[in-house]
Every structure is written in structure tokens, then in C-alpha cells.
Amino acid sequence: MSAPERIPPRSVTTTQLLTRGELTVRGQIRDASNAVLHCSVSLDGEEAFCVYKPVRGERPLWDFPDGTLAQREVAAYEVSEATGWGLVPTTVLRDGPYGEGMVQLWIEGVPGSELLALVDGEEPEEGWKAIGFAEVGDGKTALLVHADDERLRRLAVLDAVINNADRKGGHLLPGDGGRLYGIDHGVTFNTENKLRTLLWGWAGEPLTGESMAVLKGLKDGLGSGGALAARLTGLITDAEVDATRARVDALLTAGVHPEPSGEWPAIPWPPV
Numbered sequence: 001m002s003a004p005e006r007i008p009p010r011s012v013t014t015t016q017l018l019t020r021g022e023l024t025v026r027g028q029i030r031d032a033s034n035a036v037l038h039c040s041v042s043l044d045g046e047e048a049f050c051v052y053k054p055v056r057g058e059r060p061l062w063d064f065p066d067g068t069l070a071q072r073e074v075a076a077y078e079v080s081e082a083t084g085w086g087l088v089p090t091t092v093l094r095d096g097p098y099g100e101g102m103v104q105l106w107i108e109g110v111p112g113s114e115l116l117a118l119v120d121g122e123e124p125e126e127g128w129k130a131i132g133f134a135e136v137g138d139g140k141t142a143l144l145v146h147a148d149d150e151r152l153r154r155l156a157v158l159d160a161v162i163n164n165a166d167r168k169g170g171h172l173l174p175g176d177g178g179r180l181y182g183i184d185h186g187v188t189f190n191t192e193n194k195l196r197t198l199l200w201g202w203a204g205e206p207l208t209g210e211s212m213a214v215l216k217g218l219k220d221g222l223g224s225g226g227a228l229a230a231r232l233t234g235l236i237t238d239a240e241v242d243a244t245r246a247r248v249d250a251l252l253t254a255g256v257h258p259e260p261s262g263e264w265p266a267i268p269w270p271p272v
Contacts (some may be wrong), residue, residue: 014090017043018050018103023096025052034058034069034186039096041103053186054101061187063194066237069186070102075235076162076185077104079244082221082228083214085154087182093235107181113174115152116198118142129201132267146201151180156199157211160258161218161247162188167197168268189236191243193261196268202257212255218248 012020021043029036035057041050055068064072070093077091089105096103117128121143124130128145135141146152152172159167165187173181187194207215221228222245232241251258260266 012044012046014048014105015092017041017046017048018090018092018105019094021046023050023052023103025097035098037098038106039103049106051104051106052096052098052101053104054096054098056099057101058186063192064187064190066240067235070100071235072188073102073104073185075232076158076164076188078228078231078235079162079218080158080182082218082231083154083158084217085158085214087151087155087158087180088185089181089183104183107173107175107183109173110175113180115147115149115172115174116169117145119145131198131200144198146198148201149180151178152199153202153208154211155180155182156197156202156257157207157214157251158182159197159199160195160251161215161244163190163193163195163243163247164188165190165194165196165264166268167199169198189240189244191239194264195258195261196265198267200260200266203259205257207251207255207257212252215248215252219245219252222248 018041021041024040025037026040027038029038035054037052039050039052041048053070053073055070058069074091074093077088080086080088089107091102091104093100094103118134119142124143124145127148129148131144131146133141134144162185164185166184171182171184173183175181218228220226222241223229229241
């Protein structure tokens with residue numbers, strides 16, 4: 001039996017490909033609230049699919065007046081990378097056919113990984129966490145639950161750090177090799193508490209030892225002269241960096257997953 005063909009190493013990294021590669025628009029994702037373009041990107045014989053969100057296609061938001069959604073998406077990626085969990089696909093800020101925008105590696109979701117469900121009864125079954133009750137028509141309600149999945153739990157911690165105001169079910173992408181990615185992080189890093197998510201199943205429960213260690217690493221990275229603080233500079237405002245630092249400190253002090261504040265709708269709409 002002959003030896004298998006050796007696959008040559010990539011000549012460029014994913015970050016280099018997305019940053020320097022030639023962007024070709026293939027189509028538009030129509031159901032998005034802002035301009036979202038499906039593209040291919042190629043460089044030195046490497047090619048991949050990606051999402052390109054030009055700044056000029058963003059709708060202004062009164063409660064996110066500073067910076068751009070594209071910058072916040074990149075900032076969320078930088079925090080994700082600092083955790084070591086790799087929860088956000090590679091994301092860069094660059095010029096494209098329609099000006100500056102966010103470019104993110106396209107993740108083709110793998111079917112068969114059930115993360116959300118509507119169930120009868122008032123308590124979730126083993127392996128599931130309750131989110132809340134939802135109307136399902138004809139005056140009936142059902143219990144909305146999410147999987148008691150360590151990947152989701154990590155994402156819940158990331159969302160608490162970046163103050164994600166829009167963690168919907170459609171923003172969860174199971175990938176190859178058991179990976180789970182979160183996408184659409186344009187409404188993050190607000191200085192006010194705007195955490196709005198489907199991942200409330202661990203609210204009030206102790207953070208895992210792993211999460212506490214990750215948060216300590218983020219605290220160091222966000223400190224004076226820290227590498228993460230430097231990467232966030234120019235993507236979000238100084239006040240937003242300070243607020244991120246304060247959220248990390250609060251999580252470390254409390255040692256538990258945050259609970260809904262009651263000052264802001266806790267669950268995004270529509271939830272999926």
C-alpha cells in the first residue's frame with residue numbers, strides 16, 4: 001500500500017488571507033438588518049469563503065453612537081482570542097470593494113448539534129438548562145431551553161465580558177471537529193449593562209475554575225500596558241475598554257455567572 005499523499009502546509013495564515021487577499025463578492029445575505037456580503041478571498045494560491053460587512057452598509061444605532069459595528073466585531077474576536085477558547089471565527093478590519101468593513105472567515109454550520117429546544121413542562125430534562133417560557137400560538141406556552149454544554153457555557157462568559165446585547169440562537173454555529181462559534185457581535189462593549197442573551201441557564205451559578213483562570217488572564221491583558229488593551233485601542237473607546245475591565249473585575253469578585261439586571265430585556269427578540 002502506497003503512503004498517503006502529503007498535504008503541503010498553508011503558505012499563508014488565515015489572518016493574512018483575510019487581511020491581504022483579493023475579495024470577490026459572490027452574493028448578499030438578504031435577511032440581515034445591515035449589509036452582509038458573502039465573498040471569496042484569495043492570496044498566493046489559498047482561497048476561502050468569508051463574510052464582508054462594509055461600514056457604509058450599517059444602520060446608525062442611537063445607543064451605540066461611537067465607532068462602528070465592524071470595529072466591535074473585530075474587538076469581540078480579539079477578546080475571544082485572548083481567552084484561548086477560539087469562540088469567534090477569524091475576523092479582521094480592512095478595505096474592500098465597498099470601503100472599510102469587517103471580514104470574517106465563513107463557517108459552514110454542521111447540522112445535527114441540537115443546542116436549543118422548546119419543551120413541554122415547567123422544568124428542563126437532564127442535559128438542558130431553562131431560559132424561560134415562550135408563546136407558541138393559540139394561547140399556549142412552552143419552555144425554551146438550551147443545552148447544558150460546556151461550549152455554550154464558555155460563550156456565556158465571553159458574552160458577559162463583551163456585554164453582548166444580541167446573543168440569538170441563529171448566532172450559534174456548530175463547526176467541524178466539535179467546535180462551536182458565535183457570530184454577529186456588532187452590538188457589544190456598551191458602557192451600560194445591556195447583556196441580552198439566550199444563555200441564561202447558568203445565571204447565578206458558580207463560574208468554573210477554567211473560566212476564573214481565563215478571566216484572570218483577561219484582567220492581566222486589559223491592565224496598563226496589557227496586550228489585549230493595546231489591541232482594543234482604536235476599535236472601541238477608552239471608556240468602553242474601562243467598562244470591559246470593570247466587567248471582568250466584577251465577574252472575578254462575584255465568582256458567578258451574571259443574572260438579568262431587570263433594567264433591559266433579558267432575551268433578544270426574535271430569540272432565533
